[in-house]
Amino acid sequence: MLEGMTDTGHPLAPPAHERPLLDAALDLAAGFAGTAAALDESAAIPLDNLRALHAAGLDAATLPESLGGQGLSYRAYGEIVRAVAAAEPSTACIWVMHIGAAGALAALSPEPEAARFAEALRSGSRFANALSEPAGGNLFLLPQQEAVADDDGWRLSGTKRFVSGCEIADHLLVNALVDGVPTFFGVDPDDTIGYVPIWDTMGMRATRSQLVSFDGTLLRGDRRCAPPEPDQPNHVSAGLAFLSIGIAEAALAALVAHARGRVVPTTGEPLARMQWVQHAVADAAVRLDAARLSARHSVWLADQRSPGFIPATLNAKLLAGEVAKDIAQLGVSVGGGSGYLRTSPIQRHFRDAQAGALMAYSAEVCRTYIGSALLEDAPDEP
Ligand SMILES: Cc1cc2nc3c(=O)[nH]c(=O)nc-3n(C[C@H](O)[C@H](O)[C@H](O)COP(=O)(O)OP(=O)(O)OC[C@H]3O[C@@H](n4cnc5c(N)ncnc54)[C@H](O)[C@@H]3O)c2cc1C
Structure with a gap:
């Protein structure tokens, strides 16, 4: 492809x-x-x-x-x-x-x-996004934790959660309220920062997206970021649809390999010859192709620096996340008891495939934006 x-x-x-x-x-x-x-x-x-x-x-x-x-x-x-x-x-x-x-x-x-x-x-240093707050959920760009003014900048006490790769990060992108305004800072972890090992999850287990605690952490004034341009693409929103598409492709490949190899005892034929499997795989492949095109269109718009990038990204993320979950679920159906074994990749893809629709903006938040943009004069911003 x-x-x-x-x-x-x-x-x-x-x-x-x-x-x-x-x-x-x-x-x-x-x-x-x-x-x-x-x-x-x-x-x-x-x-x-x-x-x-x-x-x-x-x-x-x-x-x-x-x-x-x-x-x-x-x-x-x-x-x-x-x-x-x-x-x-x-x-x-x-x-x-x-x-x-x-x-x-x-x-x-x-x-x-x-x-x-x-x-x-x-030079190989590692970075992570410490943005999501326990009380903030999906609205990770609207922090609720207020930073307190200090001689060299501001101090943050609180927590961020689900910070992928935080334990190996040399630098964190952190947001907090400064005078009521969401503001980004670069932070190099020091002994005011701790990692709480909450990440014992059903899938995406090696992301180790732990809770990060801040205890009076200095947000340096000279590392206060300028506000992002509203239309400026960024690599997180551009990448999330492709994350789900990759998982969906792996799930479809595992499903196809199983269907070709598993002979149905009652018919003596491989599962792949059964019409319901062929129809379901056809639908899966067509929807996956649509998700790929939608995601590719969104990053083409990002390369054009088109403001259309933002709605296209929400469309692509919603579609890719749902397609990944559906194909992984089909894999479990076609896999039968064999796919349910921990030794099978089918069950791993099923667990990993849930993450895309949960990550911000979740499938529901995307739907709210897309639906309200169509139905209302003043659509809800995600
Ligand atoms: C694998 C993984 C990696 C992650 N990595 C990072 C990371 O590196 N850095 C980081 O900062 N965060 C990260 N996150 C966090 C992620 O981006 C989300 O912020 C987080 O998953 C939201 O979880 P929550 O439990 O607070 O969900 P909630 O926001 O509480 O959502 C629960 C339910 O409510 C729905 N809901 C919530 N708000 C609305 C709304 N306004 N309208 C309609 N429905 C709504 C959701 O769709 C969902 O169904 C990661 C999450 C996962 C799963």
């Missing part, structure tokens, strides 16, 4: 000159696939995978040329997330958060901090 997009010069395909980076990501993903079951079992951070992505130049490539990067297109970035997610989705999730936090800090911090964060990404 990726090869076809690039070779045909399709407008939604990444630019041809980015082909070497895509090939590097595909090669790495092939190796990551062999780590997925063990990482799910151990719930250990996939540090080797993340370091390999950095060593291949993929982290630095996402920075603009003005910050020492290659200005990788959002189209190529999406394909990389998709390929890594199909192989090992926790690696893809942490990478999306890492690139999103680093990109925001490099773009929005005042100098010389912006250059320092860009150099940190290029």
